[in-house]
Amino acid sequence: MNVLVGQILKMNQVISIKEFIKFVGVARSTIYEMMDEYSPYYDPNFPKKVKITQNRIGWSAWAIHQ
Structure with missing residues (x-):
């Protein structure tokens, strides 16, 4: 995994x-492919999305770090 240079992620941050x-x-498209259960690139261990608002999602920094 790459590391964000010059930024600190808090583990409870979305x-x-x-x-x-x-x-x-x-790429963004690869992330969505890995989340899609019907895609050949689906990864069941991929971090789950967190719904922030009706139209916005995010991911837990802790889950990504794992």
């Missing part, structure tokens, strides 16, 4: 898709 992309180092 991060956005842009921060997730920087941290993991994969």
